[in-house]
Amino acid sequence: MTNPAAVADVRSPLSDGEWHRLHPLTPVLRGGLFLVVVLGIVITNLRDRIIGWLFPAVADWERYEADPVDYVVSNNLILIALVVVLGVLLILLGGFWLSWRFHTFRITGDDVEVRSGILFRTHRRAPLDRVQGVNLTRPMVARLLGAAKLEVVGAGLDANVKLEYLSTANAEAVRADILRLASGRQLARAGDAAGVAGAAGVAGATPRGRAAVAAVSAGLTGLIDGAEQPVAEPASVVHIPAGRLIASRLLSGSTLWLVLLVGVIVVGSILGTPWVLFTLVPTVIAFGAYWFRTVTRALRYSIAPTPSGVRITFGLFTTITETLPPGRVHAFEIRQPLLWRGFGWWEIKVNRLSGRSASDAQAQQFADVLPVGTRDDVERVLRLFLPGISVEQWQELVVHGLLGPRGGADPYVTTPRRAWWLRPLSWRRNGALLTPDALLLRHGLIWRSLVILPLARLQSIALAQGPLDRALRVAGVTAHIVAGQVRGSVGALDRDNAVAVWQRTAAAVVAAAASDRSHRWDAEPEDAGDVDADNAAAAAAAAAAVAAVAPADDAANAADAVDTASGRERDAVAAVPAAGVISDDGGERG
Amino acid sequence: MTNTPDRPNPDTVSRTATDPADAAGEGVSTRSARSTTGVGADAAGEGVVLDGGTYDRILEPRSENRLPLGDGLWHQLSRNYVWVRLISTVAFLVLVIAAALVASLVLRLGWVWIPAGLVVVSTIWTLVILPRQARAYGYQLREDDLVFRRGILWQRMVAVPYGRMQLVDITHGPLDRLFNIAQLKLVTAAATTGVTIPGLTQAAAERLRDTLIAVAETRRTGL
Numbered sequence: 001m002t003n004p005a006a007v008a009d010v011r012s013p014l015s016d017g018e019w020h021r022l023h024p025l026t027p028v029l030r031g032g033l034f035l036v037v038v039l040g041i042v043i044t045n046l047r048d049r050i051i052g053w054l055f056p057a058v059a060d061w062e063r064y065e066a067d068p069v070d071y072v073v074s075n076n077l078i079l080i081a082l083v084v085v086l087g088v089l090l091i092l093l094g095g096f097w098l099s100w101r102f103h104t105f106r107i108t109g110d111d112v113e114v115r116s117g118i119l120f121r122t123h124r125r126a127p128l129d130r131v132q133g134v135n136l137t138r139p140m141v142a143r144l145l146g147a148a149k150l151e152v153v154g155a156g157l158d159a160n161v162k163l164e165y166l167s168t169a170n171a172e173a174v175r176a177d178i179l180r181l182a183s184g185r186q187l188a189r190a191g192d193a194a195g196v197a198g199a200a201g202v203a204g205a206t207p208r209g210r211a212a213v214a215a216v217s218a219g220l221t222g223l224i225d226g227a228e229q230p231v232a233e234p235a236s237v238v239h240i241p242a243g244r245l246i247a248s249r250l251l252s253g254s255t256l257w258l259v260l261l262v263g264v265i266v267v268g269s270i271l272g273t274p275w276v277l278f279t280l281v282p283t284v285i286a287f288g289a290y291w292f293r294t295v296t297r298a299l300r301y302s303i304a305p306t307p308s309g310v311r312i313t314f315g316l317f318t319t320i321t322e323t324l325p326p327g328r329v330h331a332f333e334i335r336q337p338l339l340w341r342g343f344g345w346w347e348i349k350v351n352r353l354s355g356r357s358a359s360d361a362q363a364q365q366f367a368d369v370l371p372v373g374t375r376d377d378v379e380r381v382l383r384l385f386l387p388g389i390s391v392e393q394w395q396e397l398v399v400h401g402l403l404g405p406r407g408g409a410d411p412y413v414t415t416p417r418r419a420w421w422l423r424p425l426s427w428r429r430n431g432a433l434l435t436p437d438a439l440l441l442r443h444g445l446i447w448r449s450l451v452i453l454p455l456a457r458l459q460s461i462a463l464a465q466g467p468l469d470r471a472l473r474v475a476g477v478t479a480h481i482v483a484g485q486v487r488g489s490v491g492a493l494d495r496d497n498a499v500a501v502w503q504r505t506a507a508a509v510v511a512a513a514a515s516d517r518s519h520r521w522d523a524e525p526e527d528a529g530d531v532d533a534d535n536a537a538a539a540a541a542a543a544a545a546v547a548a549v550a551p552a553d554d555a556a557n558a559a560d561a562v563d564t565a566s567g568r569e570r571d572a573v574a575a576v577p578a579a580g581v582i583s584d585d586g587g588e589r590g
Numbered sequence: 591m592t593n594t595p596d597r598p599n600p601d602t603v604s605r606t607a608t609d610p611a612d613a614a615g616e617g618v619s620t621r622s623a624r625s626t627t628g629v630g631a632d633a634a635g636e637g638v639v640l641d642g643g644t645y646d647r648i649l650e651p652r653s654e655n656r657l658p659l660g661d662g663l664w665h666q667l668s669r670n671y672v673w674v675r676l677i678s679t680v681a682f683l684v685l686v687i688a689a690a691l692v693a694s695l696v697l698r699l700g701w702v703w704i705p706a707g708l709v710v711v712s713t714i715w716t717l718v719i720l721p722r723q724a725r726a727y728g729y730q731l732r733e734d735d736l737v738f739r740r741g742i743l744w745q746r747m748v749a750v751p752y753g754r755m756q757l758v759d760i761t762h763g764p765l766d767r768l769f770n771i772a773q774l775k776l777v778t779a780a781a782t783t784g785v786t787i788p789g790l791t792q793a794a795a796e797r798l799r800d801t802l803i804a805v806a807e808t809r810r811t812g813l
């Protein structure tokens with residue numbers, strides 16, 4: 001399928017290794033909120049004066065002494081005041097302009113760098129092989145101006161490199177470049193991939209556009225789609241009807257609490273304290289806002305495979321498109337709240353390095369990979385992230401993991417009968433299973449949940465036993481993963497089984513980590529090591545291979561090879577026969 | 591791998607190494623020989639460095655149902671660790687009692703004895719179990735990972751693959767320096783790993799750090 005003649009240098013002008021500036025409207029967009037706040041303060045303070053001007057009769061009874069405006073008018077200082085205001089405005093504009101001049105970014109073969117600040121210079125650099133994902137955010141106002149915010153997610157707290165703002169087209173190009181450079185993929189294949197993505201995008205754009213037209217009027221459509229160029233987006237594998245989304249949010253656990261609370265308040269008011277009824281108002285308003293936020297956030301959800309990873313888009317007003325390269329998800333949890341069981345709905349949450357602290361409001365958003373979906377949707381989404389799952393494995397996952405335990409042959413290690421009262425309802429279900437590339441933890445009879453922990457991402461694994469556990473000869477296993485909403489622990493397993501799971505997992509984690517290549521997920525595998533050093537992608541792969549087996553100095557040499565390789569990628573196009581299919585992203589995870 | 595789960599030893603206190611020939615006193619040479627199979631560092635005298643002045647048997651819960659020790663050689667904490675902890679805990683205790691005395695006698699606040707009493711009782715309880723806790727710590731350098739264990743009432747064992755270590759942190763305060771001990775902390779990308787080995791001798795801590803960094807370098811992986 002690869003046509004070497006059609007291969008072009010897909011690198012955009014913005015990522016040629018030189019310093020570039022951001023979108024010229026950046027100061028307006030970034031300072032926009034600030035200006036609105038200032039304007040708000042001014043208007044609030046001048047409210048009475050404005051009312052006085054408009055309705056002199058109303059405001060007459062209110063007079064201020066030492067009002068600065070009165071002072072200026074009475075002392076004939078209007079000219080000076082105007083000059084001062086003008087000066088402040090000029091200084092602000094100059095500052096904005098300078099900060100824009102000094103805010104530059106550069107994308108080289110190895111990292112993304114941003115320099116900013118006028119007096120206090122900041123220089124931030126993110127190595128590409130630690131990129132956890134790229135987020136393209138289009139806030140409401142920025143969309144109207146055709147701008148977008150690009151965020152390169154690094155591994156760590158506040159480790160993200162932000163490019164705010166770029167024009168939408170530039171942001172798309174830079175995102176593609178960053179992902180391609182980070183993947184270590186060869187240019188030949190990248191060019192091919194871009195063609196395929198474009199083709200998929202043409203197919204995917206139409207139904208979404210039609211749906212939007214059907215749903216809202218033409219003016220609103222413009223607002224929702226923004227003033228941007230039509231973006232080549234691949235088709236989503238999951239479609240969530242708006243009705244199901246809203247229903248699923250209404251059937252969440254928080255709604256139960258609300259109903260309970262309202263009941264208590266109503267009963268309380270009937271029983272003699274009618275004033276408690278007034279507490280209903282703020283509660284209901286708060287819940288309304290919460291629902292509105294969760295629903296709008298999940299509207300326009302789409303998830304699709306791209307050559308550089310899974311792309312998730314969501315948000316009605318502020319649209320966020322995140323691209324997750326293969327192997328960036330540290331834990332999956334497939335959950336089914338009690339009220340969803342009748343409908344057969346599930347949700348998927350993940351743990352990943354989002355560059356944010358866990359308390360950040362947006363962190364939760366990034367954890368929702370599938371807000372609500374049927375079992376088929378769950379399968380499709382999981383297959384995007386774990387392409388290696390075979391049909392039998394999936395059947396097993398459903399029968400035993402999601403719905404289990406069924407029948408006699410339960411592969412999971414579960415809580416023994418003697419310890420049933422530690423897990424009074426779920427003791428038959430509570431369990432763990434080690435598969436060749438993941439550790440599965442199954443919990444909950446009422447709130448079903450299945451945690452999938454890819455072994456290649458597991459950080460460490462613990463075994464714990466308290467006095468009660470010891471009396472019952474059980475123990476708990478905890479897998480340590482990066483912080484997030486998914487927790488990887490299962491308690492009250494039979495002692496010997498728990499020890500066996502712990503031992504085998506510890507060994508399997510080492511093996512999985514040694515064969516993991518996802519930091520340069522699309523580079524050629526180790527056998528490319530004998531290709532000459534001009535080959536950029538092969539050098540990257542070789543660096544990984546050498547680092548795994550050779551002493552430190554060799555690894556450093558290999559790293560140097562990668563450093564220099566970025567400048568020679570043109571050569572690589574000619575040197576390396578283009579090969580392979582694009583869809584093997586993350587195949588090593590199989 | 592030498593580590594297969596085995597039946598726990600019936601003794602309350604089992605040997606550091608399950609091999610009975612590897613007794614504590616004469617075991618220096620065998621120890622270093624075995625630890626070379628572990629990490630593969632140049633281990634002439636590693637046994638001496640890591641195990642100089644340490645405990646030689648891991649204290650375990652009495653119950654049969656405890657977590658087993660498994661095979662392999664467990665390194666332990668320096669005996670000085672208990673003294674450091676005892677001194678700092680007693681100092682804290684004295685401070686609390688003094689503050690409570692001042693408050694009750696000078697300021698006539700009789701009620702301070704309620705919180706102060708709670709603190710004093712729990713601190714004394716800590717003092718009582720401290721020596722036993724210190725003996726329950728252990729770490730093992732296996733082929734590809736470090737295994738850490740602690741606790742008697744609440745047992746915990748953690749296996750950390752060398753390639754997952756993001757950094758190794760050594761801290762020692764003034765009292766630690768006086769007793770020549772240091773605390774070594776392993777940091778992975780998961781905050782919950784929580785492997786902190788307190789009370790290593792300083793030589794052991796530095797040797798362990800260098801070994802771990804060298805080994806982690808050869809097994810470096812992504813996050």
